Amino acid sequence: MFGLVKGLSVTLKNMTKPKVTYRYPDEPLKMPERFRGIQYFDPEKCIVCNQCVRICPTDCISLTGKKNPDPDQKGKVIDTFDINFEICILCDLCTEVCPTEAVVMTNNFELATYSRDNLYKDRQWLEENNTNVRQENTRHPLPKKRTGAKKG
Numbered sequence: 227m228f229g230l231v232k233g234l235s236v237t238l239k240n241m242t243k244p245k246v247t248y249r250y251p252d253e254p255l256k257m258p259e260r261f262r263g264i265q266y267f268d269p270e271k272c273i274v275c276n277q278c279v280r281i282c283p284t285d286c287i288s289l290t291g292k293k294n295p296d297p298d299q300k301g302k303v304i305d306t307f308d309i310n311f312e313i314c315i316l317c318d319l320c321t322e323v324c325p326t327e328a329v330v331m332t333n334n335f336e337l338a339t340y341s342r343d344n345l346y347k348d349r350q351w352l353e354e355n356n357t358n359v360r361q362e363n364t365r366h367p368l369p370k371k372r373t374g375a376k377k378g
Contacts, residue, residue, distance in 0.1 A: 257333040257335070257358075259360070259361075260360075261331075261333050261335075261360075262316045262317070262318045262331055263316065263331055263332045263333045263334045263335045263358070264311070264316070264331075264332055264334045264335065264337065264355055265309060265320065265321065265329050265330065265331060265332070265352060265355070266329070266330050266331070266332050266352060266353075266355050266356055266359050267307055267328060267329055267349060267352035267353055267355075268327075268328050268329075268330075268353065269304050269307065269328070269349060269353060270328075271326040271327060271328035272289075272304045272307070272326065272328035272329075273301060273302070273325070273326055273328075274289065274290075274291030274301070274302040274303070274304055275325065276289055277323045277324065277325070278320035278321075278323060278324055278329055281319045281320060281323045282319065282320055283315070283317060283319065284313045284314060284315055285313075286309055286310040286311070286312075286313045286314040287307075287308070287309050287310075287314075287320060288306065288307075288308045288309075288310075289304070289306070289307050289308075290304075290305045290306045291303060291304050291305050292305045304349070306348070306349060307348070307349040307352065308346065308347065308348050308349065309346075309347050309352065310345065310346050310347075311337055311345040311346070311347060312342050312345040312346070316331075318331055330359055330360060331359075331360050332355060332356075332357065332358045332359050332360060333358035333359075333360065334355060334357065334358050
């Protein structure tokens with residue numbers, strides 16, 4: 227009998243406390259500023275340097291480029307950019323090393339699917355994933371340019 231009263235007292239105490247759960251599907255969760263979500267890819271900024279591919283610890287990124295069709299332009303143009311989210315650990319290394327910030331993190335995290343084949347995302351899908359892009363994407367942003375007269 228004492229155990230029943232003790233259990234009811236715990237239940238009644240917790241009923242008066244504020245709720246700690248969220249109504250998740252109905253109300254979106256607010257993520258922290260440096261949350262590492264799904265990547266966004268901007269092919270216009272990509273210079274096909276392959277640094278994101280080389281630094282990836284799980285080898286889930288594949289990037290190919292081809293010679294620029296315009297003979298007056300230097301460098302390569304992007305051909306394919308794919309990420310296999312089945313093995314991606316969202317470590318943020320690919321965004322940290324990208325010199326042009328063509329790969330940036332977003333606050334999106336919903337990748338639930340019924341098939342593992344749907345976790346292989348291509349360039350078009352990553353380019354369309356442009357909602358909730360993080361404002362700050364580098365740990366050490368470049369210093370701002372100074373304006374004014376030169377000394378000397």
